[in-house]
Amino acid sequence: MSLLNVTDLHASVITDDGAQPILKGLTLNVRPGEVHAIMGPNGSGKSTLANVLAGRPGYTVDSGTATLTERGLLELEPFERAQLGLFLAFQYPVEIPGVSNMEFLKASIDSLARARGDEQPNTATYMKQVRELAASLDLDPAFLKRGVNEGFSGGEKKRNEIMQLLLLQPKLALLDETDSGLDIDALKVVAEGVNRYRSANNGVVLITHYQRLLDYIVPDFVHVLSNGKIIESGDKSLALELEAKGYAWLT
Amino acid sequence: MSSSSVDDLVEAGSEYHAGFVTDVESETLPPGLDESVVRYISAQKNEPEWLTQWRLKAFAQWQEMREPNWAHVHYPPINFQDISYYSAPKSQTDGPRSLDEVDPELLRTYEKLGIPLHEQAALAGVVPDPAAIGTPAGANVAVDVVFDSVSIATTFKETLAEAGVIFCPISEAVHSHPELVQKYLGTVIPQRDNYYAALNSAVFSDGSFVYIPKGVRCPMELSTYFRINERNTGQFERTLIIADEGSHVSYLEGCTAPMRDENQLHAAVVELVALGDAQIKYSTVQNWYPGDENGKGGIYNFVTKRGLCAGPRAKISWTQVETGSAITWKYPSVVLRGDDSVGEFYSVALTNNRQQADTGTKMIHMGKNTKSTIVSKGISAGGSANCYRGLVRISPTAHNARNFTQCDSLLIGDQCAAHTFPYIENKNNSATIEHEASTSKVSDDQLFACQQRGIETEQAVSMIVNGFCKEVFRELPMEFAVEAGKLLEVSLEGAVG
Ligand SMILES: Nc1ncnc2c1ncn2[C@@H]1O[C@H](COP(=O)(O)OP(=O)(O)OP(=O)(O)O)[C@@H](O)[C@H]1O
Ligand SMILES: [Mg+2]
Numbered sequence: 001m002s003l004l005n006v007t008d009l010h011a012s013v014i015t016d017d018g019a020q021p022i023l024k025g026l027t028l029n030v031r032p033g034e035v036h037a038i039m040g041p042n043g044s045g046k047s048t049l050a051n052v053l054a055g056r057p058g059y060t061v062d063s064g065t066a067t068l069t070e071r072g073l074l075e076l077e078p079f080e081r082a083q084l085g086l087f088l089a090f091q092y093p094v095e096i097p098g099v100s101n102m103e104f105l106k107a108s109i110d111s112l113a114r115a116r117g118d119e120q121p122n123t124a125t126y127m128k129q130v131r132e133l134a135a136s137l138d139l140d141p142a143f144l145k146r147g148v149n150e151g152f153s154g155g156e157k158k159r160n161e162i163m164q165l166l167l168l169q170p171k172l173a174l175l176d177e178t179d180s181g182l183d184i185d186a187l188k189v190v191a192e193g194v195n196r197y198r199s200a201n202n203g204v205v206l207i208t209h210y211q212r213l214l215d216y217i218v219p220d221f222v223h224v225l226s227n228g229k230i231i232e233s234g235d236k237s238l239a240l241e242l243e244a245k246g247y248a249w250l251t
Numbered sequence: 252m253s254s255s256s257v258d259d260l261v262e263a264g265s266e267y268h269a270g271f272v273t274d275v276e277s278e279t280l281p282p283g284l285d286e287s288v289v290r291y292i293s294a295q296k297n298e299p300e301w302l303t304q305w306r307l308k309a310f311a312q313w314q315e316m317r318e319p320n321w322a323h324v325h326y327p328p329i330n331f332q333d334i335s336y337y338s339a340p341k342s343q344t345d346g347p348r349s350l351d352e353v354d355p356e357l358l359r360t361y362e363k364l365g366i367p368l369h370e371q372a373a374l375a376g377v378v379p380d381p382a383a384i385g386t387p388a389g390a391n392v393a394v395d396v397v398f399d400s401v402s403i404a405t406t407f408k409e410t411l412a413e414a415g416v417i418f419c420p421i422s423e424a425v426h427s428h429p430e431l432v433q434k435y436l437g438t439v440i441p442q443r444d445n446y447y448a449a450l451n452s453a454v455f456s457d458g459s460f461v462y463i464p465k466g467v468r469c470p471m472e473l474s475t476y477f478r479i480n481e482r483n484t485g486q487f488e489r490t491l492i493i494a495d496e497g498s499h500v501s502y503l504e505g506c507t508a509p510m511r512d513e514n515q516l517h518a519a520v521v522e523l524v525a526l527g528d529a530q531i532k533y534s535t536v537q538n539w540y541p542g543d544e545n546g547k548g549g550i551y552n553f554v555t556k557r558g559l560c561a562g563p564r565a566k567i568s569w570t571q572v573e574t575g576s577a578i579t580w581k582y583p584s585v586v587l588r589g590d591d592s593v594g595e596f597y598s599v600a601l602t603n604n605r606q607q608a609d610t611g612t613k614m615i616h617m618g619k620n621t622k623s624t625i626v627s628k629g630i631s632a633g634g635s636a637n638c639y640r641g642l643v644r645i646s647p648t649a650h651n652a653r654n655f656t657q658c659d660s661l662l663i664g665d666q667c668a669a670h671t672f673p674y675i676e677n678k679n680n681s682a683t684i685e686h687e688a689s690t691s692k693v694s695d696d697q698l699f700a701c702q703q704r705g706i707e708t709e710q711a712v713s714m715i716v717n718g719f720c721k722e723v724f725r726e727l728p729m730e731f732a733v734e735a736g737k738l739l740e741v742s743l744e745g746a747v748g
C-alpha cells in the first residue's frame with residue numbers, strides 16, 4: 001500500500017526567461033506510518049518538490065506521476081489536493097491581514113469537512129479545540145484573534161503551521177524546513193507536535209537541513225536530493241554521516 | 252493550473268441579483284427638461300409656492316453651470332434632454348398611503364429584494380435571498396421605500412412617533428413640517444453647490460426626511476431603500492436629516508436597479524445637520540446596477556452628500572460600501588463648525604469589470620479641537636478604475652484640529668488601476684495631520700495559502716478582500732456588516748472566474 005507515490009517526476013519553474021527544469025526524474029514512495037526526511041544542498045529542488053505536489057502556481061510538470069492514496073494529484077486544483085489530504089507546512093508562511101486565525105482555520109476545517117461529506121464541526125467545540133492546540137504549542141491565545149501570520153515572529157509562524165497540521169489531521173504532511181529559524185525550545189515544541197500527529201495511517205515528508213531535528217523526529221528513511229534527483233537513500237545514520245561529511249562526497 | 256492563480260481569475264461575468272424589472276403601469280414624463288417640467292414636478296406634489304420658487308431658482312442656476320470634468324472618470328456626454336425627470340407607478344399617483352393599500356406588485360418587488368415592508372416580517376428578521384444583498388433587511392429597522400420618483404411606504408411610523416421622531420417622505424414633510432424643511436433645506440448643500448446638486452434642487456422627486464428631537468436617542472435604525480425601475484428615467488432623491496441637540500440616530504441607505512443596456516442617471520443630494528452634542532451615523536450600501544462585463548449599461552451615480560456639525564461636540568459619521576454603479580462620483584463630507592466636533596468617513600469602494608469610481612471625502616475643519624478620521628479601502632478588479640480623492644481643509648479658526656487619514660488600495664489582477672489624490676489645505680499651524688497610504692495586491696501566495704488549506708478559490712478571494720475591509724465593516728451596524736460581506740462576494744464573482 002502506498003500513501004504518496006511519486007514516479008520519475010520532471011518539473012520546471014517558470015521564470016521570466018522561460019521554463020527552467022528543476023526536478024529531473026524524482027521517485028519517492030511513502031507508506032502509511034512512515035516519516036521520510038529529505039535533505040540536500042540549497043537550490044537542489046526540495047521546496048520545488050513540495051510546491052509541485054501541492055499545486056502551487058508558477059511551476060509546470062513536464063512528465064512523471066504523483067498519487068496520494070492512489071489518486072492522481074497532478075491534475076487537481078490545489079484546494080482539491082488539500083481536500084484529498086495533502087498538507088504543506090510552508091517554508092515562508094504568508095500573512096493575510098485582517099483575516100483572523102480563528103476565522104481562517106474555521107473556513108479551512110469547514111471546507112475539508114464539506115469535501116468529505118461530514119457535518120461542519122460545532123463552533124464551540126472547534127474553538128475549544130483550537131485554544132487547546134494553541135496552548136500545547138506555547139502560542140498566546142490572543143494570537144488566534146490576530147490576522148493570519150500578521151506580525152508573527154518567525155518562530156510563531158512555524159508553530160502556527162504545526163497547529164494547523166494538528167487541527168486539520170491530513171493524510172500526508174509535507175513539512176518544508178519547519179525547523180529553521182526556531183530556537184531550541186521551540187524546536188522541541190514543534191517536534192513534539194509532529195510526533196503527536198504521527199500515526200499508523202498518515203505519513204510525513206520532512207524537509208530539513210539539520211540532523212538535530214531528526215534526534216527529535218526519528219525518520220524511517222533519509223533521502224538526499226541533489227540537482228533534482230534523489231541520489232542517496234538510507235536510514236537515520238545517513239543524516240549523521242551527512243552532518244560529518246557534507247554533501248560533496250555524494251556528488 | 253486553471254483557476255488558481257490571480258491572473259487566471261480576472262475573467263468576465265459577474266452576477267447581479269437585483270436586475271429584474273417590475274411590471275407596473277407608470278406615469279412617466281416624456282424626456283426633456285425646461286421650466287415647465289420643474290413646475291410640473293412641484294405641482295404633482297402640491298408644493299407651496301416658496302418651494303416652487305426655490306426649485307426654479309436652482310434650475311436657473313443650473314442652466315448657467317457646466318458639468319464638472321475634473322474627476323478621474325470617462326463617459327460620453329450626457330444629453331440631459333434625453334432623460335425623463337419624473338416617473339411614478341400609476342397606482343401611487345395619489346401619494347403614499349397605508350401599507351395595506353400599496354400595489355401588491357410593488358410589495359412583491361420588495362419581497363424579492365428582501366426588504367421587509369410588513370412590520371411583522373421585519374421584526375421576525377426576514378432571511379434575505381441573494382437579490383436582497385446590499386439592502387437594509389433585518390430586524391428592527393424602519394424603512395422608507397422610494398420607487399422611481401415617489402416614496403411608496405414608510406414602516407414603523409407610529410413607534411417612531413411615540414419617541415417624537417419624524418421619519419417620512421420629504422414630499423410629505425413639506426406639508427406636515429414645513430417650518431423644519433424650509434429652515435434647513437439647502438443650508439448644508441446650497442442649490443448652486445455643484446452641477447448635479449443644482450439639477451437635483453430643481454427636479455428632486457422624493458426622498459426621506461428625518462427629525463430627531465432634542466435629547467432623543469432614536470429607538471431603531473432608520474433606513475431608506477431606493478429602487479430605479481422605469482427605463483430612461485433619472486432618479487433625483489433628496490434626503491434631509493436633522494438631529495437636534497443631544498440626539499442620536501443611525502440611518503441606513505440601500506439601492507438597486509434593473510439591468511438595462513442604457514445608462515441611467517442618479518443624482519441625489521443628502522444633507523445632514525447635527526446640532527450640539529448630536530450624533531448622526533449614516534451608512535450606505537450602494538448596489539446600483541454596475542453594467543455588464545463590457546461596460547454596457549449601468550447607473551451613473553453622481554451624488555452630493557454633506558453633513559454639518561453645527562454645534563459643539565456634534566459628530567457625523569459616514570460609512571459607505573460602494574459596489575455598484577457604472578460610474579460613481581461621490582464625496583460624503585463633513586463641515587466641522589462646532590468646537591470639539593467630530594467627522595468620520597469609512598469607505599469601501601469596489602470596482603470590477605469596467606466600473607469607474609472616483610470617491611472620497613472632504614473634512615472641513617472650522618471649529619476648535621475638531622477631529623476627523625478618514626479610512627478608505629479601494630478594491631479594483633477586472634479592468635476597472637478606482638480613485639480616492641480626499642480633501643482635508645483646516646481653516647484659520649480651527650485651533651488644534653486633528654486629522655488622520657488612511658488610504659489603502661487592493662488590486663486583484665493586473666488589468667485594473669488605483670489612484671489616490673489626497674489634498675491638504677492647512678491654514679492653522681496648530682493642526683496635526685497624519686496620512687498613511689498603501690497599495691497591495693491579492694497575491695498568488697495568499698490565494699495559494701488558503702487553497703492549500705482546502706479553501707476554494709472564490710471563498711479565498713472574498714475572505715482576503717473582507718479582511719482588507721475589516722476596519723470599515725466594523726463601523727457598520729451588525730446586520731449591514733454581514734450583508735456587506737456577502738455583497739463583496741457577489742460583486743467579485745466576475746473576478747474569480
Ligand atoms: N519562482 C522561481 N523563480 C526562479 N527560480 C526559482 C523559483 N523557484 C525556485 N527557483 C529555483 O529553483 C531551484 C530550486 O529551488 P528550491 O526552492 O526548490 O530549492 P531548495 O532545495 O528548497 O533550497 P533551500 O534549501 O535553499 O530551501 C533554485 O535554483 C531556485 O533558484
Ligand atoms: Mg527550500
